[in-house]
Amino acid sequence: MNIRKLDPSASPLDYYGYELRRAREAAGLTLAQLGSIVFCTGSLIGQIETAAKVPQREFSERVDAALGTDGLFSRLVGLVLRSQLPSWFQPYAEMEAKAAYISTHQAQLVYGLLQTKAYARAVLGIRDDGNLDGKVAARLDRQRILDRDQPPVAWVVLSEAALHQEVGGREVMREQLTYLLDTQKRTWLDIQVLPFEAGAHTGLMGSFNLLRFEKDPDIVYTEDFVQGHMTANPQAFKEGSVRYDHLQAAALSVDDSAALIARVMEERYGNDPEPDGHSVA
Secondary structure (H helix, E strand, O other): OOOOOOOOOOOHHHHHHHHHHHHHHHOOOOHHHHHHHOOOOHHHHHHHHOOOOOOOHHHHHHHHHHHOOOOHHHHHHHHHHHHOOOOOOHHHHHHHHHOOEEEEEEOOOOOHHHOOHHHHHHHHOOOOOOOHHHHHHHHHHHHHHHHOOOOOEEEEEEEHHHHHOOOOOHHHHHHHHHHHHHHOOOOOEEEEEEOHHHOOOOOOOOOEEEEEOOOOOOEEEEEOOOOEEEEOOHHHHHHHHHHHHHHHHHOOOHHHHHHHHHHHHHHHHOOOEOOOOOEOO
């Protein structure tokens, strides 16, 4: 059998595959045997060992338990998933994970840290250049910061347009808006909707994020269609903060925002059949 040789220094994904093969062989297990223990196929194990497939966090936890590797793969998978993000985005993701306060204005789409798997897949698949599974897994893994014992305080100003922009179909949107309503129950997370009736506002130029830290300088982050831009320039952060204050003032209250999300969910993505005849609910 021709087994592909990996260079463990080539990438985090190659290193993960190299270590997985080494640990499996040290345990005297075949691909199929390890697969049966961690509830997947031997083929999937082989694809991960040859860096053809991106491992998931749950898979890594099962492998650690099966091979007694003391959390090795659970630690490595974070590096692997981070490497699936665009290279220009990785520095921002690192700072995002350290932030004590996150304020974001989203002009068209649901905020990435609040996207469901199906919604994220639809967004990231618009111009899919391969490895969509890895990109989706990386985005969902970023969301783990919201489940920490001490998560960042997060405030989201979401344009009403994001509620109406149908991404992935009505069923996907209904699931997404339901998730937004569920997240409103978290005491450290608030969502305000900026209604169409607000007219001209300070966020018309597009989405932006403000990150504040306990020790590091505050950061403002913006994106264009090519890449992101992150700066700790105090004047830029001051300008972003003023714009954000005006957006919050123009947006609906948290309770009224939840009511609008629920109304759009029922009226636009309710129980009417999809074009193929299947009910959405």
